[in-house]
Amino acid sequence: xxxxxxxxxxxxxxxxxxxxxxxxxxxxxxxxxxxxxxxxxxxxxxxxxxxxxxxxxxxxxxxxxxxxxxxxxxxxxxxxxxxxxxxxxxxxxxxxxxxxxxxxxxxxxxxxxxxxxxxxxxxxxxxxxxxxxxxxxxxxxxxxxxxxxxxxxxxxxxxxxxxxxxxxxxxxxxxxxxxxxxxxxxxxxxxxxxxxxxxxxxxxxxxxxxxxxxxxxxxxxxxxxxxxxxxxxxxxxxxxxxxxxxxxxxxxxxxxxxxxxxxxxxxxxxxxxxxxxxxxxxxxxxxxxxxxxxxxxxxxxxxxxxxxxxxxxxxxxxxxxxxxxxxxxxxxxxxxxxxxxxxxxxxxxxxxxxxxxxxxxxxxxxxxxxxxxxxxxxxxxxxxxxxxxxxxxxxxxxxxxxxxxxxxxxxxxxxxxxxxxxxxxxxxxxxxxxxxxxxxxxxxxxxxxxxxxxxx
Amino acid sequence: xxxxxxxxxxxxxxxxxxxxxxxxxxxxxxxxxxxxxxxxxxxxxxxxxxxxxxxxxxxxxxxxxxxxxxxxxxxxxxxxxxxxxxxxxxxxxxxxxxxxxxxxxxxxxxxxxxxxxxxxxxxxxxxxxxxxxxxxxxxxxxxxxxxxxxxxxxxxxxxxxxxxxxxxxxxxxxxxxxxxxxxxxxxxxxxxxxxxxxxxxxxxxxxxxxxxxxxxxxxxxxxxxxxxxxxxxxxxxxxxxxxxxxxxxxxxxxxxxxxxxxxxxxxxxxxxxxxxxxxxxxxxxxxxxxxxxxxxxxxxxxxxxxxxxxxxxxxxxxxxxxxxxxxxxxxxxxxxxxxxxxxxxxxxxxxxxxxxxxxxxxxxxxxxxxxxxxxxxxxxxxxxxxxxxxxxxxxxxxxxxxxxxxxxxxxxxxxxxxxxxxxxxxxxxxxxxxxxxxxxxxxxxxxxxxxxxxxx
Numbered sequence: 001x002x003x004x005x006x007x008x009x010x011x012x013x014x015x016x017x018x019x020x021x022x023x024x025x026x027x028x029x030x031x032x033x034x035x036x037x038x039x040x041x042x043x044x045x046x047x048x049x050x051x052x053x054x055x056x057x058x059x060x061x062x063x064x065x066x067x068x069x070x071x072x073x074x075x076x077x078x079x080x081x082x083x084x085x086x087x088x089x090x091x092x093x094x095x096x097x098x099x100x101x102x103x104x105x106x107x108x109x110x111x112x113x114x115x116x117x118x119x120x121x122x123x124x125x126x127x128x129x130x131x132x133x134x135x136x137x138x139x140x141x142x143x144x145x146x147x148x149x150x151x152x153x154x155x156x157x158x159x160x161x162x163x164x165x166x167x168x169x170x171x172x173x174x175x176x177x178x179x180x181x182x183x184x185x186x187x188x189x190x191x192x193x194x195x196x197x198x199x200x201x202x203x204x205x206x207x208x209x210x211x212x213x214x215x216x217x218x219x220x221x222x223x224x225x226x227x228x229x230x231x232x233x234x235x236x237x238x239x240x241x242x243x244x245x246x247x248x249x250x251x252x253x254x255x256x257x258x259x260x261x262x263x264x265x266x267x268x269x270x271x272x273x274x275x276x277x278x279x280x281x282x283x284x285x286x287x288x289x290x291x292x293x294x295x296x297x298x299x300x301x302x303x304x305x306x307x308x309x310x311x312x313x314x315x316x317x318x319x320x321x322x323x324x325x326x327x328x329x330x331x332x333x334x335x336x337x338x339x340x341x342x343x344x345x346x347x348x349x350x351x352x353x354x355x356x357x358x359x360x361x362x363x364x365x366x367x368x369x370x371x372x373x374x375x376x377x378x379x380x381x382x383x384x385x386x387x388x389x390x391x392x393x394x395x396x397x398x399x400x401x402x403x404x405x406x407x408x409x410x411x412x413x414x415x416x417x418x419x420x421x422x423x424x425x426x427x428x429x430x431x432x433x434x435x436x437x438x439x440x441x442x443x444x445x446x447x448x449x450x451x452x453x454x455x456x
Numbered sequence: 457x458x459x460x461x462x463x464x465x466x467x468x469x470x471x472x473x474x475x476x477x478x479x480x481x482x483x484x485x486x487x488x489x490x491x492x493x494x495x496x497x498x499x500x501x502x503x504x505x506x507x508x509x510x511x512x513x514x515x516x517x518x519x520x521x522x523x524x525x526x527x528x529x530x531x532x533x534x535x536x537x538x539x540x541x542x543x544x545x546x547x548x549x550x551x552x553x554x555x556x557x558x559x560x561x562x563x564x565x566x567x568x569x570x571x572x573x574x575x576x577x578x579x580x581x582x583x584x585x586x587x588x589x590x591x592x593x594x595x596x597x598x599x600x601x602x603x604x605x606x607x608x609x610x611x612x613x614x615x616x617x618x619x620x621x622x623x624x625x626x627x628x629x630x631x632x633x634x635x636x637x638x639x640x641x642x643x644x645x646x647x648x649x650x651x652x653x654x655x656x657x658x659x660x661x662x663x664x665x666x667x668x669x670x671x672x673x674x675x676x677x678x679x680x681x682x683x684x685x686x687x688x689x690x691x692x693x694x695x696x697x698x699x700x701x702x703x704x705x706x707x708x709x710x711x712x713x714x715x716x717x718x719x720x721x722x723x724x725x726x727x728x729x730x731x732x733x734x735x736x737x738x739x740x741x742x743x744x745x746x747x748x749x750x751x752x753x754x755x756x757x758x759x760x761x762x763x764x765x766x767x768x769x770x771x772x773x774x775x776x777x778x779x780x781x782x783x784x785x786x787x788x789x790x791x792x793x794x795x796x797x798x799x800x801x802x803x804x805x806x807x808x809x810x811x812x813x814x815x816x817x818x819x820x821x822x823x824x825x826x827x828x829x830x831x832x833x834x835x836x837x838x839x840x841x842x843x844x845x846x847x848x849x850x851x852x853x854x855x856x857x858x859x860x861x862x863x864x865x866x867x868x869x870x871x872x873x874x875x876x877x878x879x880x881x882x883x884x885x886x887x888x889x890x891x892x893x894x895x896x897x898x899x900x901x902x903x904x905x906x907x908x909x910x911x912x
Contacts, residue, residue, distance in 0.1 A: 002603045002671065019703040020671065021873050039670035040603045067702075067875040093703070094844075094875040102872075117662075117865045118872065120669035129670070133606040140596050147458045147496045150589040154903040155611075155678050156693050158910055168626045168648075170655065172682050175625060175634050175642045186631045192624075192682055192692065193910040199626065199655070206573075206903060206912065213576035214495035214585070215458065215476070221678060222611050226628050226648055236648065237612050246523075247475040247549070388550075409573045409912060416558075416574065417477050419523040419550040447610040447662060454614055454649040456662065456865060 004040035006074070007274075012083055014074045018045070019093065021067050021121070024104040027060040034062070035104070036070065036085070039120075042127045042275045046077065046084040053090060064104055065096030065121075109443055116447055116456060124283060127275035128436050128444055131268055135435055136428070138267035139220060139241055142260050148243060149214040152221065153203030158195055159406045166225050167198035168236075199224045204242050204423060205357070205410050208386065211244035211421055212413055218243040220428075228451050232440045235429065237449040244423035250359075250368045250385045253422040254345050257372055257381050258299045261343075265291050268435055284437020290376055291435065297342035304328070304349045304366070307336060314339075325350050328371075333378040343374045356400035357410075359385040359420075360392055368422075377434045383424025390414040460496035462530070463730075468539055470530045474501070475549065477523050477577070480560040483516040490518070491560075492526065492541070495576075498583045498731045502533065502540040509546060520559055521552030521577075565899055572903055572912060580739060583731035584892050584900055587724055591891055592884070594723035595676060595697055598716050604699060605670040608677065609659030614651060615862045622681050623654035624692075655680045660698050660879060661813070661866050664842065667700035667877055668869055674699040676884075684907050688896045691885065693905040700879035706815075706824045706841045709878040710801050713828055713837050714755045717799075721747050724891055740893020746832055747891065753798035760784070760805045760822070763792060770795075781806050784827075789834040799830045812856035813866075815841040815876075816848055824878075833890045839880025846870040 001017055010016070020038030027033070030051055035044035047070055049059055062068065072087035102118050112119040119125045143150065156170060172192040173179065179187040188195045203219040210217045223240040245256065269276060269291055280287040302310075304324075311322035311332050320329040328336075328346065336344050347370035348361060358367035369384035387393045393411060397404055404411075432444040442448040447456050457473055466472070476494030483489070486507055491500035503526055505515055518524065528543035558574050568575040575581045599606065612626060628648040629635065635643040644651050659675040666673045679696040701712065725732060725747055736743040758766075760780075767778035767788050776785040784792075784802065792800050803826040804817060814823035825840035843849045849867060853860055860867075888900040898904040903912050 004603055019875075039605070040672075065873040067873045069703075094873045096873040097871065100872050117665040117869070118669075120666055126669065129607070129666070130605055132608070133600070136606050137596055137600045140593055144589075144593045147460055149495070149586055150592050151585070151902055152588070152678070152695055154693060154901075154905060154912070156680075156905045156910055157912065159912060168628060169631060170624045170626055171631065172624060173631070175627065175629065175631075176636070176640060178631050178634055180632070184632060192684060192907055193905070194908045195910060197910050209573040210576055210585070210902065213574075213582065216496075222608070224612075228648060237610060239608055247525075413573070415553065416556050417521040417523045417550045417552040419475075445610075446607055446666065449610060449612045449649070451648055452650045454612055454651060454653050456610070456613065456615060 002040040003036070003038045003043075003045050006045060007041055007043065010074050010083065012074055012076055015072075016074060016085060017069070017071045018085070019067070019069045022062050022064055022096075024064060025060070025062050032060050034059075034068075034070075036068070037126070039126060042123055042130065042278050043081070046079060046081060047072070047087055047090070048084050049087050049090060053087060055090065058092070059090050062092065063096050063098055063100065065100040065102060066092060067094030067096075069093055109440065113442055120446070123278060125443075127272075127278045127283075128432070128438055129446065130275050131272050131436055132432050132444060134268055134271050135264060135432060136220070138264040138271075139218075139260075141267070142263045143216075143218045143243065146216065148216040148218045149210065151203075151207060151210045151214075151217045151219055153200070153206035153210075153219050153242075155200050155222065156193070156197050157200045157206075158197055159205060166227065167201050168224050168226055170197045170199055201225050202240070202242065202425065204244065204425065205407070207242050207244040207423065208421065209409070209413060211246045211423070212416075212418065215247065216243070216245045230451055233430070233433075235441050235445060235448050235450055238441075238445070239428035241426040241428060242423060244421060246419055246421040248385075248422040249420060250347060250370060250422060253383050253385065253424065254299070254301060254347070254370060257345075257370075257383060257424055258343075261372075261381070262295050264431070265435070266295050269295070279436050279438075287437040290437075294343060294374065299372070300340040300342060300344040302344060302346055304346050307332075307344075307346050310339065311335065325352070327353055330378055333373045337373050337375040337378075341375075343372060346371050346373060354384070356396045356402055357384075357386055357393070359387045360396070374434060377430070380430055380434060381424050381426050383422060385420065385422040388414050388418050388420055390418075458496040459492070459494045459499075459501050462501060463497055463499060466530050466539065468530055468532055471528075472530060472541060473525070473527045474541070475523070475525045478518050478520055478552075480520060481516070481518050488512075488516050490515075490524075492524070493582070495582060498579055498586065498734050499537070502535060502537060503528070503543050503546070504540050505543050505546060509543060511546065514548070515546050518548065519552050519554055519556065521556040522548060523550030523552075525549055565896065569898055576902070579734060581899075583728075583734045584888070584894055585902065586731050587728050587892055588888050588900060590724055590727050591720060591888060592676070594720040594727075595674075595716075597723070598719045599672075599674045599699065602672065604672040604674045605666065607659075607663060607666045607670075607673045607675055609656070609662035609666075609675050609698075611656050611678065612649070612653050613656045613662075614653055615661060622683065623657050624680050624682055626653045626655055657681050658696070658698065658881070660700065660881065661863070663698050663700040663879065664877065665865070665869060667702045667879070668872075668874065671703065672699070672701045686907055689886070689889075691897050691901060691904050691906055694897070694901070695884035697882040697884060698879060700877060702875055702877040704841075704878040705876060706803060706826060706878060709839055709841065709880065710755070710757060710803070710826055713801075713826075713839060713880055714799075717828075717837070718751050720887070721891070722751050725751070735892050735894075743893040750799060750830065755828070756796040756798060756800040758800060758802055760802050763788075763800075763802050766795065767791065781808070783809055786834055789829045793829050793831040793834075797831075799828060802827050802829060810840070812852045812858055813840075813842055813849070815843045816852070830890060833886070836886055836890060837880050837882050839878060841876065841878045844870050844874050844876055846874075
């Protein structure tokens with residue numbers, strides 16, 4: 001029996017038999033209170049035990065962190081929960097010493113990071129990682145009910161389209177003694193795949209091949225970048241969702257992104273109501289309101305050109321001067337979402353600052369790319385229509401210096417029944433940070449990997 | 457509008473507007489037939505066009521593989537489908553040349569493997585990869601409805617518990633010129649993480665840390681082994697599901713596996729009825745019956761000792777002699793599932809042939825491990841109760857030569873409210889092979905990676 005089911009469907013008088021852990025145990029001579037949890041919901045269930053228990057003395061000495069089994073009955077509570085447990089039997093299943101690092105007090109996030117294998121037991125991380133799990137489910141539900149096919153694009157790849165300097169190398173060679181050819185290049189014939197292999201930084205190109213077969217597909221898997229950057233928003237290992245849709249232009253891409261995001265946020269508000277309330281109270285005040293507002297808001301659509309014009313004419317003093325040919329800075333993103341009081345799609349970006357595979361607009365200067373900016377977090381989703389004109393694509397490949405031999409199959413897609421199509425990339429951690437109000441990416445990944453940090 | 461929705465909810469007389477591809481186009485002077493698909497269901501929808509179309513001549517020359525848009529109406533069909541489309545307008549969206557490699561005829565699986573980016577357009581691979589997508593969804597649905605938390609265990613790890621010789625190394629170092637220390641060891645201080653990092657071969661140990669916080673968790677992600685083995689069942693990159701459940705002994709583990717598997721198979725039979733029928737007819741005769749039988753069968757439970765006894769006394773001539781101390785060979789698995797006419801759990805295995813973290817039984821000779829054997833495929837799931845006695849675990853770590861310093865946190869789990877728990881590993885590709893009747897793992901992975909093969 002899980003605590004979440006007790007909370008959801010339990011009634012006064014129900015018999016319960018629960019296994020879980022002691023979050024706190026306070027007692028006096030005649031009775032005691034155990035804050036009991038089993039990880040299926042962030043809330044604790046209170047067990048109120050008295051001398052009626054055979055092993056009252058033993059139970060009153062259970063320390064924080066112990067695993068116990070509790071049989072009993074749901075009775076009315078004087079506390080804020082609708083009931084508590086009156087135990088008929090409590091049994092120790094796993095002991096815990098007094099020097100257990102997780103105690104019922106406020107630990108700093110930094111300390112908890114150093115206890116990565118224990119921190120999921122705290123209320124904050126119970127909330128964060130249940131929301132992570134539920135958000136993943138929300139995404140799968142959304143795509144599947146809309147007939148998207150889930151595709152596992154490969155992690156090992158020889159196509160280094162994101163730039164091989166940004167990709168980790170994978171090898172079975174002995175690094176102490178790498179076999180070299182006569183010309184001092186690496187002798188990859190001795191490596192398991194017989195060639196230089198990387199771990200992917202994006203499944204998009206492979207995803208497009210499947211969109212040309214299944215119409216609508218999505219990926220959801222780990223992604224890797226070697227970026228040597230120690231910020232709150234960068235990790236070297238993270239999860240990405242990369243849907244790709246045939247027969248879809250930029251306008252419908254924006255529709256698709258908005259529809260997906262509203263579904264996911266609604267789902268989490270519904271299924272993780274207790275977790276959101278907890279985080280709203282203790283981690284990020286106003287979280288619930290922020291999420292509810294997103295669901296009911298109209299997403300504004302504005303071109304990059306018009307957005308820059310607004311920024312220039314805003315009368316604000318900018319650290320970075322807004323520019324028609326440049327990216328939009330964090331401060332600009334913030335201003336724009338506040339100005340429109342909601343999420344904003346910025347589309348038609350200068351071609352030179354976007355990726356090579358994006359569709360060139362008729363103006364010859366912009367590409368059909370779109371970034372979604374959300375209040376409080378800035379850029380959440382980046383997408384574009386893809387270039388399908390084979391001649392333009394060939395030119396873009398040349399201009400951007402992409403190794404043509406590696407993308408032969410990708411170019412061929414345009415030849416064999418290729419049609420207009422669009423896709424987007426959603427960084428899963430960025431979504432979780434948005435959904436939880438957690439500000440450091442290290443705190444939404446179970447075991448984060450950042451430069452110099454690969455513990456456990 | 458998607459073809460799957462037309463098949464599911466369409467009625468004679470409905471107007472439709474569809475985008476997709478031409479699987480075949482046969483025509484005569486006055487009319488023609490297009491086998492039309494959009495990848496949302498394996499079945500083709502037939503478009504019957506006549507001279508009433510303005511562009512009849514053009515349409516009659518559309519080649520296999522073209523992308524088209526078709527507006528029209530559902531009308532009664534003389535064929536086996538309940539309706540066909542009478543088009544009012546057909547438009548070419550993407551052309552396809554006559555040398556398109558995928559033609560409406562039987563291609564060999566070997567040829568299609570060489571066209572990995574086009575093969576998902578064939579009916580066989582449409583069926584296989586839709587089932588792959590649906591089976592993934594079935595797993596998520598099963599675990600979430602049973603209160604399991606989905607955990608993304610790290611892919612990059614320094615814990616090489618599966619044996620580092622079986623793990624790929626990951627690096628940002630220049631392989632042509634690896635920096636060495638004075639003692640000729642690799643100078644990992646120059647590497648991004650500052651140490652030797654591998655790609656994981658299992659998320660189990662990390663998963664256990666989350667089971668001690670969330671009671672029931674599951675992983676579902678890519679996994680890697682360097683095995684230099686070119687068989688039908690081995691790939692170097694594959695996906696695994698590794699659930700881990702606190703407060704669960706071996707018996708309930710078997711219950712949990714059986715319950716999950718029956719759910720997934722039922723789900724696929726229901727949601728991929730057309731795909732299963734297609735594969736049953738063209739790839740694996742009897743597939744549907746095999747799957748239906750699994751759902752309704754009782755799973756037998758037998759100890760390894762008793763299974764070996766049965767094999768010895770069977771009167772069969774074995775290539776590999778059954779042995780109380782050894783693994784069970786393919787031929788034995790086959791015999792056992794045939795003997796019991798259904799799936800069989802074999803449990804309590806000799807400790808020396810199983811992993812170091814498995815719970816030692818009271819006999820001191822066997823571990824509480826269980827393999828699930830299914831008719832037609834052999835071993836599908838491997839699981840065990842985990843050793844929670846900290847002293848026994850320390851001893852096992854010594855005996856198996858595990859680097860103690862790497863598993864400090866894992867051992868600590870036993871100290872801090874550690875309880876009996878169990879988990880299993882399900883190879884996702886093995887499941888898909890079982891569900892589709894496909895016999896080569898290369899044909900259930902979009903872009904398979906095997907020794908010497910890392911294309912695209």
